[in-house]
Amino acid sequence: MSTIHPTAIINERVQIADQVEIGPYCIIEPDVKIDSGTKLMAHVYVGRYTKIGRNNTLFPFSVVGVIPQDLKFAGGETHLVIGDHNVIREHCSIHRGTENAGGITKIGNRNLIMGHAHIAHDCLIGDDNIFSQGATLAGHVEVMNRVILGGYSGVHQFCRLGNYAFVGGYSVVTQDALPFIKAVGNRAKNYGVNNIGLERQGFSKEDIRNIQKAYRILFKKKLRLSEALQQLKEQYSHSERVLELVAFIESSERGFLH
Known part of the structure; x- marks a missing residue:
């Protein structure tokens, strides 16, 4: 059985599995699916056409699945898909896709997305990544698996971050970061193999x-x-x-x- 606080505003077309917790003052738009074991703390906003998997935790004032910040967006049906066992901390924003780029933003499994991080439209995120405080992805960025983004780092649109890459805090990445390397600086440079990592x-x-x-x-x-x-x-x-x-x-x- 799920637990839903009486102050939460949930559209009648939302599908909620068993053992979901929805806290005070959450707002959930139509056509959302939330799988078992997921917890929405107070004041979480879930936009339309969002699918949230199992055992995720969304902290207060996180906003997921709202329309993209793209002037070309015409209001079509696009999606955000979040996998399992992710932690999305306070004031994070994750936007759904755009019509002209596959129409989907995707978050994999077991990612830690710290406070104030931003994941823009059409990003594809793999598994076991860490987004430190304020890390920011522009649209169409691909983050593979076991990547670490330092605090307040930024990634230019259409860039890719390879498996096990490390991006230092406050770095600005404007080209692909190869797997296994350290990328540091504004503009970021390749500082060699991330041996310790x-x-x-x-x-x-x-x-x-x-x-x-x-x-x-x-x-x-x-x-x-x-x-x-x-x-x-x-x-x-x-x-x-x-x-x-x-x-x-x-x-x-x-x-x-x-």
Whole structure:
């Protein structure tokens, strides 16, 4: 059985599963689905066409699923999908997608989104990421898995942050941040492999060495990019991590941080 505070305003077209808690003064627009175990504390606002998975916690004054801040948005049916076990802290804002870009903003599982963070329209967020206080994503940003964004960092629209990337506080990212690296500064630069972070995530010494060697081939040997990538494919065909790095670079549209 769900618990709903009498001051909450919930449209009749909202679907609420069992064991959901909805606190005082929450507002939930039509066509919203909330799965079991999710808790909305006081004053949470959930916009239309939002789907919230299991065991999420939304803290006071968080706003999710409202229309995008895009002048081209014409009011169509677009969506926000939030996965399971996410924590969305005070005053966060997460906007739904736009009509011309797939129509969806997506949040994966087990993400910690700290206070005042902003995730704009059409962003695609993977799993196990940490958005520190005030971290901000422009539209169409892709954040893969186990990424850490430092406090008040900003990411330009259409950029991608690869797996295990680390973005320092107050940094401004204007190109793709490669997997496994540290990006710091305004404008952000690539400060090398995030060795300590990878160790904490359980990477083997061999994997870290391979990533470091791949980094040197990419940035230290003064090869053309095509030559460096070919060399990595030939020398590290056995390394899943290096091949992941190669694939990320080959699919980059904005270029990547150096």
